[in-house]
Amino acid sequence: MRTLVIAGIAFLLLGPFFKYVERQVQKPIVLIAQDNSSSITMAPDSGFYKNEYLTELNSLSLKLEEEYEIQRYTFDSDLDNSFEIDYSGKQSDISKAINDMMDRNVNRNVGAVILASDGIFNRGVSPSFLASDKGVPIYTVALGDTTIRRDLLIENIARNRLAYLGNDFPVEIQIRADRLKGKNAVLRIRKDGEVLFKRTIEIDDASFVRTIPALLNAKNIGRQRYDVSLSPLAGELTEANNFSSFYIDILDSRQKVLMVYKSPHPDIAAIRNSIESNENYEVVMRSTSDFSGDLSQFDLLITHGLPDASGSAGNLLERARDKNLPIWAIGGVAISWKDAQQAGFGIEARLKGGSNTTDASPSLVRNFSLFSLSEEVSTAITNWAPIKTSFAEFFSEPSARILFEQRIGVVDTDQPLWIFSEVEGYKSSLTIGEGIWRWRIQNFAERGDFSAFDELVSRTVQYLATKEDRRQFRVYGKDKFDE
Template identity: 40%
Template sequence: MNFFLYTDYPWWFLLFCILAGFSYSFVLYSREKRFDETPKWVRRALPVLRFLAVTLLSFFLLSPLLKNITRTVEKPIIIFAQDNSESVVAGKDSTFYKNEYLKNIFGFVSSLADKYDTNVYSFGDKIKNGFAFNFKEKQTDITSLFDEIETRFSNRNVGAVIIASDGLYNKGQNPFYSAAQNKFPVYTIALGDTSVRKDLILSKVLSNRIAYRGNKFPVEIQLSARRLGGKITTCTVSKGKDVLFSQQVVILGNNYSTSIPVQLEAKETGMQRYTIKLSNVDGEVSYANNVKDIFIDVLDGRQKVLILADAPHPDVAAIKNALESNENYEVSSFIASDFDKSLAGYNLVIMDQLPSSKNPIQKLLADIDKEKLPVLYVLGSQLSVPMFNNLQKDINVPSEGGKINDALPLLSKDFSLFTVSDALRSYSSKFSPLQSPFGNYKINSSASVLFSQKIGLVETQQPLMLFTQSGERKTGIICGEGIWRWRLQDFSEHGNQNIFNELVDKTVQYFSAKIDKSFFRVTLSGGEGSKNNFYENESVGFLAEVYNDSYELINDPEVSVTITNNDGKKFTFVFNKTTNAYRLDAGVFPVGNYRYEANVKVGAKIYGEKGEFSVSALQVEITNTIADHQLLYSLAKKSGGEMVYADQLKKLADLLNAREDIIPISHSEKKLSDMINLKWIFFLLLSLISLEWFIRKINGAY
């Protein structure tokens, strides 16, 4: 630590400070007669004290600064990351990795601690700090490890990263590409078994998440076999104790794969569990990957959506394709003049540029009003604005001689009818403008605006997409045409239409949702929002709301829930209170079906909510157990590191110690501070002045 003194004035200004102190002391004491009889040291001390005090005070008029330079030495950082997934111990060396290997790794990392700043992590489906290795993680995400290192150690002296893994990943991107941005060498410790051993694998089961009662739904079973040529296995699909499908499979060759299509009938509503199993074959390395469970949510029926258009239009195709991507919806589209069917059974009507002068659809509008169906209007150039304004009272669309505006969507911060994902929230501002009628819109005060119009750079209060509700009937209006461009943009930018589909899906969900007038509401929640199917490594979450008789949210009473498994065992939890609602993280549950019953007592009334959820097995780690050492070698080679094996830890330590670029770094921190802020300066001046006053006092000068 070094100190330097600075001032904004030339240093020769110190002479003026000294001169001021000397002059003040000389004038005060050179002709002072009262101290002639005092001891000699008093006559000398008093002018010196006054000289020092005045000189220091004068010096501080120069605004002196103190420069403090602190130097610290940072050891090079070595990061050790252990693959903590199930696949590491799925081979023949599982005992070694669970015992001797862990002792060796602990000793290896400890030996590096004297020279390096060591940081230890484990990775699987989550990144954890420390030596907590149990090889029970259900997934492997190596990319997230590099992201974590970048977040925690950016601009730090990272000497090297050591990754001990079998090279198998089943979550996230290919780590070879995600590691390309790293500025440090990666050393890899190759674990696992690369030999091809006898194994029968139920690779994948493809099925719809939802089916409808009374319908058949497809299931595709994919299996593979290694070194089992000529053997026979039986594939079965069962529900509880009932076997619904059985087929014998002859394994043709030592590297065999096939798929089996199955049609199952959905007979009961609710969450249904189906078990797919391959009978064991002698000599398999593992039987755990011969079984999978799937869960199908069987519903009573799909939502029926009717799209009516004045004429063929790309907006109609975009909306229809978005709805058809969701198996919850059954979509029909017609030109309005060609539609002569009953509206019975439909849950929503979407009208594109209707009514128009060509298609006034008066009878159809009367039927919609009679059925009290929700309607989503899409306005456009063919719309008859006077007819539309007379049709409803939610919005008055301007009619300025057919003039249009290019209106960009501006997401409203106050919209609350449904949640908008962060992806849609951030990307909506990039959507192309819609061609919207020009003028001043007048909307019902109760309307909820999702998007307002942005004309050029001007943010307006004119609506672009809004929703209203009168009684139990809901209406939505898109004040412009051209949303088909939004779908193309989404695909061009992201390679899919997920954001556009979300907008359409949540809009239709709002229309199809029945008004909930209950005083107690409970929903399941997970990492991806509302859900009723979880993986075995996911926490099961609940959200709850309680209302009083005035339909105001309250959270004074206690809310509890009892979860029951298939065996009748019960687990009871109490919800945590949030600002005005309730939340519960019930933790992870074993694979199976569960029922829950939540209760709350408000005054003398007791409310209850029932439901069910399922927990699925996550078996990706045991599907492929052949270690990928080529990936580990490529990671190390590309970054300037090297791959070693589990019995070469001493070699790895020697490689690290031999590197000339893994060295400590010295950091200098410079800090400027006003000297006058130093407390000891104040006490020094106070001491000088007080001492002078005291000497004068005891010698009769005051």
Template identity: 30%
Template sequence: MIQFGENISWLLPLLIFSAGSSVALYFFKPDGYSNKVRIGLAALRFVILFLIGLFLLDPLVKYVSSEEEKPLFLIGIDQSESILANKDSSQIKELINSLKENVKTIDNVELNVIGFGNEVVESSTFSEKGTNISAYLKYVDDNFSFRNIAGHVLLSDGIYNLGVDPDYVDLKTKTPIDIIALGDTSKRPDQKIIETRYNKIVYLGNKFPIHVSIQSNFLKGKSSVLRINSSSGESFTKEYSYNSQSEILKFKVEFEAKKVGIQLITVQLDEIDGESNTVNNRVVIPVEVLDVKEQVALIYHTLSPDIGAIQKVIAKNENLDVDLINISELSIDLMNSLKDKYNGLILYQLPSTTNKINANLLTAIYSSELPTMHLVGKQVNINQFISLNPGIAIKGNRSGMVNYTTGGLNSNFSLFNLPKESASIISEYPPVQAPFGEYVFKGKSSTVLFQKIGNVQSEISLWTFVEFNGKNSIYVMCEGFWKWPLAEYRINGNTDLFTNLIKSSIGYLSVKKDKSRLRVYAATNYVNSEEIVLKAELYNDLYEPINDPNIELKLIKNDSLNYEYSFDRSEIGYTLNMGALNAGIYRYEAKTNINGVEITKSGQFSVSEVNVELANLEANHNVLFKLSEKSGGQFYLPSEFQKLTSKLKSQTFSSILYNQVNFRDLIDFKWFFALIIFLLGIEWLVRKREGFL
């Protein structure tokens, strides 16, 4: 069907023009044609002119196309290491091949086999170090929810250690999932380390605890030995016995941080005769030992409960120290020496309206290079505060006036993580007093709390982090927040949110700016199953990013084994993928050359040996049964495989025929031009045959 749209009004004039031109050419000119030939040529010319005019009217050709979609049969196969831990690989492969062959015998069905481990994979080697069933189900939903699915069979042992419980996945694909449950659900004699709790960062000279929990099954009356060894040379040994068939034992050990750097601590259980699995008897944990505590100076002119609330949080953190300094005891010389001792400053209600302070001393305080946290309340001389502080301006301020406001969480705040349910907890915090006015920050700012008047959250800051002229600052534009941890404890029985807010704020002050021209970014610890990717940045003398020079990296393990790599250039920096590495402590040294000047950067990281797949070999068929029941499928054991094949053979599946209406321009049909040329050729041949050319 041809559609002309707005050009249909030209169709009748085209017909008249084509007919008139053809008649005028062959009936009003004495050419000697016979009437039969004249009529044929006129009709031929009419068709040619009409087709050419039709092309100029640019009509659309409407047509219907059909596409057949054959039914698709999905087979999902768990490719994790635990699959082969209880069964011979040939048995598993035989079962999978038999399933594939049975599906292939079904008429009019296409087979799609999908493997999964940490994520969906193409390999079929059963070497995946983790199992993420929920990621597989999401992949099926994303790619096949609108397809013609004939059937879906999932083969797994139900042991998942990544993602969420499959029972919580909202299945968009409504095809029933038939399960073939692999693995062994029986409990066998075994002991395993189920938990290790420790501080990832400790400070030199401090003692740090290591908590170890051990679980046993069917080992009553048996004994073993717990051994904990640090790469720095410390060790602990403890013999223990099991007094019941199922038991959890807990141990606490204290080590001393004696050596700066990354220390690997190995927790090992001696093997017991008859134990079914010894992989879960060993855990290696990394601890980073630092040699400097973070120290902050809090300068005040009068004590306040707000200061006490901050002190209480810092006192619980052995990695932080705060010194209280009354401004009356502070001199300019002493102020200038603070930068050598402290990582940051906290200024409480300075400059004050009630306590006159030496102007030169205030200038020295505010011109300090140390990151600063400003606690601003009604006692602050706002006009003087603004004149001393170039990073902030206040519009509409009325000196001495305050707003009574609660805090409203900024949902887009991402500078650091806050505990769950933070918004609801903050909504229960009592009001605080905030200086009247609208605050404008210069530089890069990130606000965690806005002022909330009644139920309306404003855009006015209450607690904001700012980076301006290379200096980190925090502006807490309120007083009376000492009531917040009391309210939080009354509601939740803890003060996690307030503690996190203060600790993260102090941490923001303590962040050291890296001014080196070569910077290498690496995590402190990796696991042996993941690819290790390092990133690097290089800067010229003006600290502009460049990536022309080559960066070489030497990796050293145990002071003997060396590896050499070259970074790859990225858009504005460098990346290096070293693949997976064996467990151990690695030192690296990156090196480059800019205009004849050699620049180096060194560091270290650790690689821990982790195998969550082989740590637990007890199949979880309950998860698989729930999944089959939820989707409307059937649950089969390998011994019931024939029931599944009988079901498959008894089913018939039909293709789906999709009809689609399409529109194409006439110009897209090449045969149309060929037809016009063909008709012109016939007209030319007839006229030549009649001798009139």
């Protein structure tokens, strides 16, 4: 006995190592994701996907369970593990479904993903961007019909959220047509049943995509709904995508414009009458001698014949810039170019010898991009009379944008006649001459109205006086909801 005890103690003193091994076999996980969106049943063989296909899918799942752990999901806009397939989803987000499945199985032995879908998605990113990042093979089961069907649809509507009462706002409608070459479709934009825009579109390609611009007028305050439609064509896959709607918030934009002038001039009356033809603007007239200097209540400052060499305007332009008040200066022949340059209009003038004035007609710069002018204005400008401008060589800064260049006689030059500048969000414009009242009179003489001149002034005022939405509390809700 003593020998056994001593032998046991000696054995333990040697520090024996005991090893226990338990082996557990975990089956690889196979994730099955079934697209539950309604586009699956839009194929001609929709009955197959509601009956035989579901039976075969269930058989596949049972067979795989012999060797794998199976997780079954359906998805449309979200992932669901109930696996109840009724093809009722209105949106399809394949990328979110893949990401959510992988997130639920982090650090687990995922062997494969089986994705059964028609590949149509209207939310999220393209699933092809994700496939190579997941580290597991993704096997796809192609559903639906890969044949390109005849269809006409509204693919996208681009617009701003806000517009101002009385102003025009742009809308771009992107349409697509497949296998409808040679057909004509009619695009309409309606509000409360009234057709605001109509255009016939000639489909000249079997795979046709076109963006149609439209310009609408904001007539009512508040959130306004606009309905877009494409006339249905024979043989379309579905007419449901021929219709869409969008919403615009219309704000009351009545603004006050201050006109300060050195002395009376026909230009002042012409500009005032043009601005006041739009009921959203109120014009206040002041000469330099009776202006109090208060700029706080105005949205735009227009000056005529200023700054001048006598300094009659004082530091008006400097104070306007300090208050971030946009300026449109109509520079008469007596303008002080030294002061104008310091005011930040983006231009420098070097007067030439001899006569200090010359006559110049407007020549429209075609690549001017700050705002657009209608074809009526572009055509009318070519015949407008010359105005009196300084006889000088002008140098514009890179930030400047030239609307009109000078035409001397019949010769087009690269010298600016009307220029715009925006530096760090501050907007200004300079018309390098006086006598633009002649353009308004000539417009009436040729066309019987002032529409071309008024549009030119209106676009200038709108661009300069456009305000950012400074409401401190803004709530944006969804424009559309799935039914």
